[in-house]
Each structure stands twice: as structure tokens, then as C-alpha cells.
Amino acid sequence: MPELPEVEVVRRGLADWIDGRTIAEVEVSHPRAVRRHAAGPLDLAARLRGATFGRPARRGKYLWVPVVAGADRSSVGEALVVHLGMSGQLLLQPPGNPDERHLRVRVRFADGGRELRFVDQRTFGGLAVEPTDGDGVPDSVRHIARDPFDPEFDDEGFAAALRRRHTGLKRALLDQTLVSGIGNIYADEALWAARLHYARATDGVTRAEAERVLGAARGVMAAALAQGGTSFDALYVNVEGESGYFERSLAVYGREGLPCERCAALVRRESFMNRSSYRCPVCQPRPRRPRW
DNA sequence: CGGAGCTCCTGGGGGC
DNA sequence: TGCCCCCAGGAGCTCC
Numbered sequence: 281m282p283e284l285p286e287v288e289v290v291r292r293g294l295a296d297w298i299d300g301r302t303i304a305e306v307e308v309s310h311p312r313a314v315r316r317h318a319a320g321p322l323d324l325a326a327r328l329r330g331a332t333f334g335r336p337a338r339r340g341k342y343l344w345v346p347v348v349a350g351a352d353r354s355s356v357g358e359a360l361v362v363h364l365g366m367s368g369q370l371l372l373q374p375p376g377n378p379d380e381r382h383l384r385v386r387v388r389f390a391d392g393g394r395e396l397r398f399v400d401q402r403t404f405g406g407l408a409v410e411p412t413d414g415d416g417v418p419d420s421v422r423h424i425a426r427d428p429f430d431p432e433f434d435d436e437g438f439a440a441a442l443r444r445r446h447t448g449l450k451r452a453l454l455d456q457t458l459v460s461g462i463g464n465i466y467a468d469e470a471l472w473a474a475r476l477h478y479a480r481a482t483d484g485v486t487r488a489e490a491e492r493v494l495g496a497a498r499g500v501m502a503a504a505l506a507q508g509g510t511s512f513d514a515l516y517v518n519v520e521g522e523s524g525y526f527e528r529s530l531a532v533y534g535r536e537g538l539p540c541e542r543c544a545a546l547v548r549r550e551s552f553m554n555r556s557s558y559r560c561p562v563c564q565p566r567p568r569r570p571r572w
Numbered sequence: 573c574g575g576a577g578c579t580c581c582t583g584g585g586g587g588c
Numbered sequence: 589t590g591c592c593c594c595c596a597g598g599a600g601c602t603c604c
Contacts, residue, residue, distance in 0.1 A: 282598095312581085316600095341598075366597055367582080382582085402581045404598060447575065456599075464597065554577085555597055572576090 282364040284427055284461030285504035286516050286524065287341050290370050293519030294336040294345065294396075297372045302332045302390040303347075313384035313398060316361075316420065317408035327358065327409045328387065337416065340427045340460025343370075344418050347409065357412040361420055365404030371397045372519045427461035428498045439490035442482050448571040449485060450478035451553065453497070462497055465510060465533045468558045470497035472532045472540075475563050478552060479570035503529065532558040 282290070306328045308314050308321035317324045327347070334346030337359075344359040362370065371380070372394040380399045385407055387396040398407055410418040426433045438459055445452050452458055453467045462470065471478055473496035476489060485493075504510055509524030517523055527534075531541055536549035540560035550557050552572065 363598080365581090365599085400581095401583070402596085404581065445574090451576085454598085553597095556595085 282366075282368065282509075282516050283341060283463035283466050283501070284429070285466075285501050285526070286509040287338055287343055287364060287461075288429075288505055289509045289518050289524065290364070291336045291338045291343050293372070294343075294370065297394060297519060298333045298345065298389075298396060299335050300332065301393070302350075303328045303330065303387055304390040305329060305388045307386045307388075308384070309386070310384040310400075310403065312403045313400060313406050314408065316363075316406045317410075324407070324409050328360065331358075333360075338427075339417070339421055339430070340424050340456055341463070342418075342421045342424055342460075344410075344412075344421065346412070346416065357416065358409055359412050359416070359418045361408050361410050361418045362398070363405050365400065365402065365406065367402040367516075368398065368400040368405030369517055369521075370519055371399060371517075371521055373397050424456050425458055425460045428459060428494060428501070429461075433459075435491065435494060438494060439487050442490050443485060443487070445482040446571070447482055448478060449476060449480040449482055449493070450557065451572070452482050453493070454553075459494070459497075461501065464555055464557075465530070466497060466501055466504070468533045469500040469531055471564060472558075472560060473500060477564045477567050477570070478557050478559065479572055480567050481569060481571040484567075484569065532560060534558065 306325040311321055314321050314324050330350030331347040334348060336343060336345045342363055344361045346359045375395050382399050382401045383397055384400050385398040410420055412418050441458060442452055450467050450471060453462050470493055474493040476493055504526040507525040509516060510526040532547050535547045535558060538547050540547055540563060543562045545560055545562040547558055548561050
């Protein structure tokens with residue numbers, strides 16, 4: 281469930297720990313973790329060996345670390361791209377620490393200090409080394425929209441693009457090519473804060489409503505980031521393996537049958553898009569003409 | 573080409 | 589106690 285705030289917590293941790301360090305060796309213990317690296321695990325390891333990490337960057341839920349090649353290679357721009365999927369973790373562990381049960385990739389550094397470990401129970405996440413464009417954005421991230429915290433995010437452009445869509449509002453919020461970083465939890469929280477139903481037709485959403493839900497998404501994700509992110513089942517943790525505290529601040533997600541904080545009506549859980557959606561039946565009434 | 577549904581995966585938890 | 593099934597869901601892929 282790592283969404284933008286959780287990925288940003290990890291990015292900040294990485295910036296503290298790996299920026300400027302040189303890679304000694306990479307071990308891939310589960311090929312699925314590097315399936316997005318088309319040339320295979322050996323190629324991934326070879327591209328990283330001897331290279332130096334730069335400053336970690338992020339767009340939406342995608343994280344990447346520029347890699348500056350060793351002296352023996354031309355310095356074509358490349359980056360190590362990481363997506364945490366549902367259960368991915370990036371941990372900085374002392375080399376002697378016991379391996380985690382779901383350790384997939386280990387990066388050892390030449391300085392012998394803490395190693396970078398990619399741990400992923402459900403294996404939806406993964407790593408790849410990819411070329412970057414003139415703006416430093418990797419291939420697989422180029423189709424991802426800017427996220428609401430990107431200085432170049434265009435609020436009016438978002439509202440216009442949303443209203444041009446012919447789909448349901450939550451579906452659109454989860455579409456990473458429209459706005460990135462929002463997942464199931466923060467979509468539900470943003471919709472509750474904006475008092476909008478998930479099945480509102482996007483072409484019927486007013487400009488003001490579009491601004492409201494965007495502002496709500498920004499607000500809830502900023503609050504979550506300030507608390508170190510949201511955690512469930514200890515699956516999401518920062519690079520030190522610690523959980524965030526935002527779960528206790530969630531207004532609707534995971535709160536089926538509990539009173540809405542605004543109106544005391546009981547929160548409902550509904551199945552939608554093969555996942556759970558939580559809403560207040562009073563604050564977020566079902567639209568006359570729903571779109572799923 | 574936009575939109576929608578399917579699928580990948582594992583472990584925790586509930587029901588019987 | 590053990591087994592089976594459901595559930596969590598990001599995003600690429602496929603089909604219409």
C-alpha cells in the first residue's frame with residue numbers, strides 16, 4: 281500500500297544513506313523482482329557494479345536513483361528505478377544482519393557500510409536499471425503524470441483533463457497517467473474530505489469540485505507524510521524498518537461500521553474495481569447518474 | 573485510442 | 589487443529 285507519502289519517506293531515507301556511495305556487488309535472489317529489467321539479473325548487476333549512486337528522485341509512486349557509471353564506462357544517463365508495488369521495502373541494513381524472509385535484492389557497497397536490501401513479500405514491486413532522458417526521467421516513468429507536489433503540476437490542466445474523461449471519479453484519481461501518487465487509501469480519504477462519491481461521472485464534475493478533490497488529496501497526503509506515512513500489518517516501513525503513524529488519522533479507509541467524523545453516519549465498505557472503497561453514505565451520497 | 577477488466581503474488585485471518 | 593478460501597491492491601497487459 282505504499283502510495284506517494286510512503287514512497288517519499290523512503291526516498292528521503294535513501295537520500296540520507298546512499299547518495300554518493302559506490303556499489304561493490306548486487307545479488308538478485310528472486311528473478312521476479314527484476315522482471316522489468318529486460319536484459320536480466322546479470323545485466324542489472326553488471327550495470328550497477330562499480331557505479332555510484334546519485335540523489336534519489338520520485339514521481340508519484342516511482343522512485344529512482346541516478347547511477348554514475350565507473351571509469352570504465354561511458355556515462356550515458358542511467359538510473360536504478362524502484363517500484364514498491366504493494367509490499368516492497370527498501371532497507372539499509374548492517375551487512376551482518378540476518379537476511380529477511382522475503383529478501384529479493386541486495387546491494388553491497390564498496391565502503392563496507394550498510395547495504396541496501398529490497399524486501400518484498402507479494403512481489404508486485406521491482407527494480408530495473410534504465411536510461412534517463414534529458415530531464416533525468418527514466419524510460420518507464422515517462423508516461424506517469426506529475427504528482428500533486430511537483431512544482432510543475434498544473435492544477436487547471438488537471439481539472440480540464442479530468443472533465444474530459446468519461447469514467448468514474450475514483451477510477452480517474454487512481455489513473456497514474458492523469459495524476460500520480462494516489463492509491464486506494466488516499467483516494468478514499470480525498471473523496472471523503474471533498475465530500476464526493478467515487479462513482480461521480482468525471483464529465484459531470486465541476487471545476488470547483490475538481491479543485492476540491494485535488495486539494496483534498498494534497499492535504500491528506502501532506503498530513504500523512506508529516507507522520508511518516510500509513511502502515512498496515514508492518515508491511516510498509518521506512519529504510520530503518522519503522523512504521524508511520526497515519527493509520528490512526530484515517531477518516532474512512534478501513535473504518536467500516538464506525539461513525540463518520542463529520543456526521544456520525546456509519547462508514548460503508550463497498551466493493552468497486554475489485555477492491556474496497558470506503559465512504560460516508562451521508563457526506564458522499566450516490567450520484568443520480570453514477571459511472572463506474 | 574480510451575475505457576474496462578484481468579492478472580500477477582503471498583500470507584494473514586475467518587469459517588467450518 | 590487443520591484446511592480452504594477470501595482478501596489486500598499497483599499497474600501492465602489485453603481486448604473491445
